[in-house]
Amino acid sequence: MTTAADAPALPALPLGDxxxxxxxxLGEWAGHAPVLEEEVALANIALxxxxxxxxxxxxxxxxxxxAYLREERAFQNLQLVExxxxxxxxxxxxxxxxxxxxxxxxxxxxxxxxxxxxxAAKAVKEVAYHQxxxxxxxLRLGDGTPESHARAQRGLDALWRFTGEMFQxxxxxxxxxxxxxxxxxxxxxxxxERATLTVPSGPQTGAWAAGAGRQGLHxxxxxxxxxxxxxxHRSHPGASW
Amino acid sequence: MATAxxxxxxxxxxxxxxxxxxxxxxxxxAxxxxxVFDAAVAADERIEPRDWMPDAYRASxxxxxxxxxxxxxxxxxxxxxxxxxxxxxxxKAILMAKVQDEAGHGLYLYxxxxxxxxxxxxxxxxxxxxxxxxxxxxxxxxxxxADVGAIGWLVDGAAITNQVPLCRCSYGPYARAMxxxxxxxxxxxxxxxxxxxxxxxxxxxxxxxxxxAVDRWWWPSLMMFGPPDDExxxxxxxxxxxxxxxxxxxxxxRFVDICVPQAESLGLTLPDPDLVWxxxxxxxxxxxxxxTEFWDVLKGNGPCNEQRITQRKRAxxxxxxxxxxxxxxxxxxxxxxx
Numbered sequence: 001m002t003t004a005a006d007a008p009a010l011p012a013l014p015l016g017d018x019x020x021x022x023x024x025x026l027g028e029w030a031g032h033a034p035v036l037e038e039e040v041a042l043a044n045i046a047l048x049x050x051x052x053x054x055x056x057x058x059x060x061x062x063x064x065x066x067a068y069l070r071e072e073r074a075f076q077n078l079q080l081v082e083x084x085x086x087x088x089x090x091x092x093x094x095x096x097x098x099x100x101x102x103x104x105x106x107x108x109x110x111x112x113x114x115x116x117x118x119x120a121a122k123a124v125k126e127v128a129y130h131q132x133x134x135x136x137x138x139l140r141l142g143d144g145t146p147e148s149h150a151r152a153q154r155g156l157d158a159l160w161r162f163t164g165e166m167f168q169x170x171x172x173x174x175x176x177x178x179x180x181x182x183x184x185x186x187x188x189x190x191x192x193e194r195a196t197l198t199v200p201s202g203p204q205t206g207a208w209a210a211g212a213g214r215q216g217l218h219x220x221x222x223x224x225x226x227x228x229x230x231x232x233h234r235s236h237p238g239a240s241w
Numbered sequence: 242m243a244t245a246x247x248x249x250x251x252x253x254x255x256x257x258x259x260x261x262x263x264x265x266x267x268x269x270x271a272x273x274x275x276x277v278f279d280a281a282v283a284a285d286e287r288i289e290p291r292d293w294m295p296d297a298y299r300a301s302x303x304x305x306x307x308x309x310x311x312x313x314x315x316x317x318x319x320x321x322x323x324x325x326x327x328x329x330x331x332x333k334a335i336l337m338a339k340v341q342d343e344a345g346h347g348l349y350l351y352x353x354x355x356x357x358x359x360x361x362x363x364x365x366x367x368x369x370x371x372x373x374x375x376x377x378x379x380x381x382x383x384x385x386x387a388d389v390g391a392i393g394w395l396v397d398g399a400a401i402t403n404q405v406p407l408c409r410c411s412y413g414p415y416a417r418a419m420x421x422x423x424x425x426x427x428x429x430x431x432x433x434x435x436x437x438x439x440x441x442x443x444x445x446x447x448x449x450x451x452x453x454a455v456d457r458w459w460w461p462s463l464m465m466f467g468p469p470d471d472e473x474x475x476x477x478x479x480x481x482x483x484x485x486x487x488x489x490x491x492x493x494x495r496f497v498d499i500c501v502p503q504a505e506s507l508g509l510t511l512p513d514p515d516l517v518w519x520x521x522x523x524x525x526x527x528x529x530x531x532x533t534e535f536w537d538v539l540k541g542n543g544p545c546n547e548q549r550i551t552q553r554k555r556a557x558x559x560x561x562x563x564x565x566x567x568x569x570x571x572x573x574x575x576x577x578x579x
Contacts, residue, residue: 027325031317031552034561035563036314040344043337043338046337047337047338050333051334054330087559140566144569147565147566148569236328239328239444239447241328241436241439241443
């Protein structure tokens with residue numbers, strides 16, 4: 001079985017997997033959003049991420065082979081992005097954590113010379129919009145009603161243990177990871193506090209070592225997500241669509 | 242609202258309306274407004290939100306535009322059903338973009354309906370309680386990936402055939418919404434056709450999947466044009482008002498004539514043994530539609546009626562706390578939010 005450890009250390013692959021998997025999760029919201037404007041917004045973000053995933057996976061190989069024919073242990077995405085949607089506050093907390101990370105990461109990559117610089121330069125504009133969307137909703141939910149406040153806090157708390165892995169260095173991605181952690185923490189803290197919420201204080205890693213997702217070690221719901229995503233493609237080997 | 246506008250234009254005060262003199266002045270004013278309205282419609286001019294219009298015209302438009310808006314948002318469900326299973330990333334992106342467009346179309350159309358003095362919340366409430374309808378086509382299930390292509394080709398094709406004449410509808414906001422909607426729908430329709438073509442020319446299993454989808458979606462698509470002309474309760478009035486430009490049967494015939502050559506180039510057949518070119522009419526003859534099924538689906542007994550409305554209500558109900566939070570935040574911070 002191919003695992004992440006056997007795969008070549010291409011930086012495009014883990015970053016492409018992040019975008020692919022989160023895009024899929026956001027796609028699950030279609031037809032279920034709390035208000036029509038959010039049907040549009042969540043689908044828009046999902047589409048941006050899918051666009052990024054397609055470019056990144058194409059840098060690493062064939063986008064469809066990589067998306068549809070790898071097994072769970074060969075995916076290198078962060079565990080954060082594979083977490084089930086939960087309620088709207090849970091989804092927004094995941095978006096806040098991830099879009100802040102992606103914004104800092106692409107911001108740095110865009111100014112570099114690597115092969116990811118052109119993609120990062122394009123994506124950084126999309127990600128700024130995703131981050132703004134997540135921040136605005138964090139504020140509305142945190143500083144909205146007692147119920148939305150409680151739900152927003154639960155979302156932030158539940159996902160906190162998946163945030164540490166974002167700052168584990170990705171092979172081939174030349175950024176200052178510790179500086180990124182500091183910027184991420186101050187950015188998230190500012191929004192969370194403005195939203196009258198509390199920055200979680202627990203550990204930023206779960207039972208696995210931080211960076212587990214990058215090594216192909218995932219959480220249990222991920223396998224079912226892939227089963228759904230891949231079944232049709234796998235049922236028709238070699239077909240084109 | 243129309244009455245208030247009539248008073249205003251006629252220079253009378255609503256609180257004078259009780260006296261016999263005021264009543265007759267009001268009748269005269271109404272007759273004058275009706276004449277202006279009739280002349281505008283006859284001259285193919287657009288009626289705008291602030292113009293006087295007959296109450297029945299307003300009610301008929303609200304009914305039609307609301308039903309159209311509801312169809313866009315219920316119509317997201319059968320297609321969204323395949324987003325997580327789309328067989329390639331390109332197809333997945335196309336499908337996501339399409340479902341997103343449908344939400345956008347719903348938004349344009351609710352806005353158009355709101356210019357007539359109703360509100361989105363009120364309309365959604367009527368949808369959820371079954372007092373307003375949506376297109377019967379979305380009560381059919383999407384059972385295979387090919388259904389997504391068949392919906393694009395046939396269902397969007399039928400919608401476009403219906404909607405292109407609406408771009409010239411007498412009510413301005415609706416006509417303008419239709420111009421935008423039709424541009425995007427045409428794009429979706431071509432993508433659906435192209436997706437079916439890929440399946441039809443693919444492996445035998447893919448070809449069979451495409452044929453099966455067309456077999457299941459053909460008749461429901463023909464039903465999208467509504468009941469036959471002699472059983473269509475709203476048609477005649479809508480045509481007089483130029484809300485509608487062609488009869489149900491005319492549009493249905495136009496659609497059949499368009500689809501036959503397209504099916505041939507797709508390499509797929511249409512499931513109608515009576516479908517044949519009629520030289521003397523210059524049209525295709527086609528077999529009888531199962532109107533019992535049509536009325537059954539319309540009454541709520543189609544394969545997915547229950548499921549569609551339950552999901553819509555669940556999304557709305559489970560989202561209530563989110564909308565409340567946005568409203569509470571806006572109230573505290575003094576600016577409009579979602």
